[in-house]
Amino acid sequence: MAEHVVLFTGPMGAGKTAAIASLSDIDPVRTEAANTDRVTADKATTTVALDYGEITIGPDEKVRLYGIPGQTRFEFMWKVLMRRAVGMILLVNNDNPDPIGQMLYFIDYFHELYERGGAVVAISRSDVGLGPTREEYYSALAAARPGLSIPIFSVDARSPEQMKIALFSLILNIESRAAVPSRYEEPRQ
Amino acid sequence: MTTALHHNKDVVARGGVLLTELDSICTSFLYAVLVTDDGFEVASVSGSDHERLASMVSSLQALAEGVAEELKIGTSEYVVLATEDGHVIQLRIPRQQLVLSAVFNKSETLGKVLSASKSTAEQIAVMVETSK
Ligand SMILES: Nc1nc2c(ncn2[C@@H]2O[C@H](COP(=O)(O)OP(=O)(O)OP(=O)(O)O)[C@@H](O)[C@H]2O)c(=O)[nH]1
Numbered sequence: 001m002a003e004h005v006v007l008f009t010g011p012m013g014a015g016k017t018a019a020i021a022s023l024s025d026i027d028p029v030r031t032e033a034a035n036t037d038r039v040t041a042d043k044a045t046t047t048v049a050l051d052y053g054e055i056t057i058g059p060d061e062k063v064r065l066y067g068i069p070g071q072t073r074f075e076f077m078w079k080v081l082m083r084r085a086v087g088m089i090l091l092v093n094n095d096n097p098d099p100i101g102q103m104l105y106f107i108d109y110f111h112e113l114y115e116r117g118g119a120v121v122a123i124s125r126s127d128v129g130l131g132p133t134r135e136e137y138y139s140a141l142a143a144a145r146p147g148l149s150i151p152i153f154s155v156d157a158r159s160p161e162q163m164k165i166a167l168f169s170l171i172l173n174i175e176s177r178a179a180v181p182s183r184y185e186e187p188r189q
Numbered sequence: 190m191t192t193a194l195h196h197n198k199d200v201v202a203r204g205g206v207l208l209t210e211l212d213s214i215c216t217s218f219l220y221a222v223l224v225t226d227d228g229f230e231v232a233s234v235s236g237s238d239h240e241r242l243a244s245m246v247s248s249l250q251a252l253a254e255g256v257a258e259e260l261k262i263g264t265s266e267y268v269v270l271a272t273e274d275g276h277v278i279q280l281r282i283p284r285q286q287l288v289l290s291a292v293f294n295k296s297e298t299l300g301k302v303l304s305a306s307k308s309t310a311e312q313i314a315v316m317v318e319t320s321k
């Protein structure tokens with residue numbers, strides 16, 4: 001059975017935990033703690049170590065879904081989780097004070113995952129806060145990091161259907177890159 | 190909404206005092222930090238870069254409690270990390286969203302420092318319950 005490991009990244013409150021819960025076939029492993037930083041994200045809990053879920057997407061293909069804790073204080077976990085993954089779903093909440101800055105920050109930090117397999121951006125919570133449009137994200141990305149090919153989706157992280165579209169497009173990208181090896185060398189663990 | 194415990198001056202001050210008492214009871218004591226469940230430092234004694242340690246304590250606690258729950262073997266009482274040169278003891282403050290992590294060298298037994306840490310955790314619980 002082919003297995004892929006995908007990492008969900010993005011700032012606090014973007015919907016990483018929600019997205020993994022939407023997608024996972026198994027009861028996800030969560031490490032939620034009571035959230036005392038209600039200013040950054042007004043929600044009851046926040047992830048302090050990782051999220052883990054699994055989804056089978058075909059007769060012989062399993063995807064392992066890992067999520068990071070979004071707060072930069074947990075950056076040591078980001079490094080641990082990055083090692084396992086071959087691709088990234090970067091969630092950005094559109095009600096974030098600096099959504100485009102956050103998008104670029106996580107693309108840069110997890111650039112290795114883009115190189116290794118691919119990345120997609122999923123903009124969440126557009127119904128909550130009026131942030132940039134998808135076109136504005138695309139032009140900001142093209143201007144700041146020319147040459148990167150990263151699809152941008154608009155999603156509700158709570159919707160399995162919408163999250164599946166983003167995940168499947170990432171998996172297809174990972175597979176097509178694997179089938180046609182580029183000049184890029186797979187990093188050894 | 191009540192003030193987060195790491196912003197509660199009374200809890201911060203009295204937490205610091207109780208950690209200092211743990212230091213004076215155990216000659217092997219190196220340092221200790223009291224953190225919120227989501228990894229903010231409430232109080233600490235000695236050591237440096239507590240911010241980073243506070244986050245790590247919170248991750249480790251969540252993983253340990255997650256494993257205990259997964260295995261259905263009751264709730265986690267404490268976590269011990271035994272290394273060549275010392276012990277890290279980590280435990281939840283009873284009835285609170287707080288975690289104590291204390292580091293000791295090996296000049297005292299694990300039993301001694303574990304029992305001292307448990308007693309400090311209980312005192313912190315009472316302190317928080319009676320705080321302003
Ligand atoms: N209204 C609305 N809510 C959403 C949408 N997507 C996600 N949410 C909600 O937004 C919140 C996101 O919280 P989490 O899933 O905990 O976010 P996270 O990225 O895991 O955050 P950290 O673990 O703290 O880094 C949850 O309450 C979701 O149900 C959306 O498109 N619209």
Ligand SMILES: [Mg+2]
Binds near residue numbers: 018046047051068069
């Ligand atoms: Mg989360």
